[in-house]
Amino acid sequence: MKCKVCSEHAVIDVRRHNAGFCQSHFIDHIKAQVVKTIKEFKMFEPEDRLLIAVSGGKDSLAIWDILLDLGYDATGFYLDLGIGGYSTRSKEASVRFADERGAKLIVRSLQQEHGFTVPELSRLTGRVPCSGCGLNKRYEFNRAALEEGFQVLVTGHNLDDEVATLFGNVLHWQTEQLGRQAPMLEERVFGEGGDAKTVLVRKVKPLVRVAERESAAYAVLKGIDYIVEECPMVEGNTQHRYKEAMTMLEEASPGTKAQLYFGFLKKASHRFKEEEADAPVVPCTSCGAPTLQWDDGKLPICSFCKTKTLAERNKLEGKTGAPQGRRRRRR
Ligand SMILES: [Zn+2]
Ligand SMILES: [Zn+2]
Numbered sequence: 001m002k003c004k005v006c007s008e009h010a011v012i013d014v015r016r017h018n019a020g021f022c023q024s025h026f027i028d029h030i031k032a033q034v035v036k037t038i039k040e041f042k043m044f045e046p047e048d049r050l051l052i053a054v055s056g057g058k059d060s061l062a063i064w065d066i067l068l069d070l071g072y073d074a075t076g077f078y079l080d081l082g083i084g085g086y087s088t089r090s091k092e093a094s095v096r097f098a099d100e101r102g103a104k105l106i107v108r109s110l111q112q113e114h115g116f117t118v119p120e121l122s123r124l125t126g127r128v129p130c131s132g133c134g135l136n137k138r139y140e141f142n143r144a145a146l147e148e149g150f151q152v153l154v155t156g157h158n159l160d161d162e163v164a165t166l167f168g169n170v171l172h173w174q175t176e177q178l179g180r181q182a183p184m185l186e187e188r189v190f191g192e193g194g195d196a197k198t199v200l201v202r203k204v205k206p207l208v209r210v211a212e213r214e215s216a217a218y219a220v221l222k223g224i225d226y227i228v229e230e231c232p233m234v235e236g237n238t239q240h241r242y243k244e245a246m247t248m249l250e251e252a253s254p255g256t257k258a259q260l261y262f263g264f265l266k267k268a269s270h271r272f273k274e275e276e277a278d279a280p281v282v283p284c285t286s287c288g289a290p291t292l293q294w295d296d297g298k299l300p301i302c303s304f305c306k307t308k309t310l311a312e313r314n315k316l317e318g319k320t321g322a323p324q325g326r327r328r329r330r331r
Contacts, residue, residue: 012217015254023221030218033209034066041184043204044152050074051150053141054097054105056090056227058219059156061097063207065222067154068101075150079140080109081133082117086232093227106148110136116311118233123320124311129233132307139289139304145201151187157205160212163257164242166264171242179272182265183208190281190290198283198290211257212243 001010003022010020014029021029037043044050050067054060054076067074078094080087091107098105111117118136122129145153162181169177187202207215219226234240249256282293284302291302301309314320 011221012214014214016211016250016258018254027218027221030062030210030214031066031069034063034206035070037183037206037209038204041182041204043184043206044072044202046072048073048151049149050152050154051106051141051145051148052076052154053137053156054078054094055156056093056097057156058216058224058226058228059158059161059207059212061093061156061224061226062210062215062219062222063154063156064097064103065101065219065224067206068103074103074154075148076103076105077141077144078105078107079137079144080107080111081136082109082111083119083231083233086229089229090227093225096225106144108140108144110140113140114308116308116315121307121311122233124314125307126320127307130237133231133233135304135307139302142199142201142289146199150201152202152204154204154206156207156215158207158210158212158215159257159261160243160246161239162205162208163246163261164239166261167242167246168238175272178269182269188290191283198281198288200290208261209258 001013001020002008003010003025004019005025005028006022008022011023012026013020050072052060052064052067052074054064056078064074064076076094076098078091080091094105095107097103116124118129118133121127121132121136125132141153141155144150162183166178166181168174169181183205185200185203188200189197190199191197210218246257246260280293281290282300283289284291284305285299286301286305289302289304291300293300
């Protein structure tokens with residue numbers, strides 16, 4: 001197979017584009033896909049300060065690398081979740097990359113910020129680790145971006161991630177999540193200002209046009225030393241099964257994933273436009289993060305603070321959360 005651009009020997013075959021690429025033209029191709037995505041969804045401008053959520057894996061380091069190459073003001077943010085050797089090694093990969101590229105990396109640890117790790121939180125609350133992990137990440141990424149003065153939070157979600165999420169949301173008809181599934185979520189400001197003001201920063205996913213195997217190939221070809229191992233806590237994660245199912249369809253007919261995802265964005269996502277919440281969004285009385293004010297006479301407390309309080313109480317009382325089976329998904 002030959003490179004589509006220069007006819008030299010191709011190092012990778014991208015079947016859905018029906019094209020092979022040599023090393024340098026593949027790297028150009030991936031960058032062009034990212035540039036196109038940033039423009040199409042009006043993700044950010046050259047003067048914006050970008051905070052990149054990095055995990056030490058191929059996707060987050062690849063998007064950070066691309067944004068640095070494109071000349072953006074891109075700072076990394078690593079959140080240490082305290083998942084044993086996995087967290088140690090993923091932090092090392094992130095620090096190593098930042099050093100090599102001379103890029104700025106902010107490191108925070110859940111243990112230092114809040115006094116617990118993801119495995120501890122799971123044990124103390126009796127909830128599956130991935131739910132606590134997702135909650136912590138959403139909360140801490142937003143908080144770090146606001147405190148450190150960033151306008152945009154960038155994550156390394158690739159095409160496979162977004163397609164698996166979409167597939168799962170459709171299987172369960174999670175209409176609320178479908179309404180929020182977008183490559184760009186605009187900043188949202190709630191309240192009047194002053195103490196009543198609370199903000200969700202803009203979140204973007206510039207890698208949605210790049211498949212998982214392409215971001216891995218990009219990282220390898222650019223010599224990025226990323227952590228290959230996956231989080232040990234995702235065993236049996238449903239997202240993995242959805243990815244496998246979609247990959248099977250993709251192999252039989254290349255382009256299926258992109259067709260499903262971009263077709264959804266073009267033809268269907270507006271039909272799920274976020275319905276007005278039943279309750280107004282107000283600052284959490286404990287931490288100030290946006291949360292819903294239900295008409296139940298209770299002070300508004302965000303789900304992060306609720307989980308943290310439950311974990312702290314159980315720790316104090318020497319209890320662990322009741323073991324639970326498969327929790328029903330919240331509609
Ligand atoms: Zn070429
Ligand atoms: Zn809170």
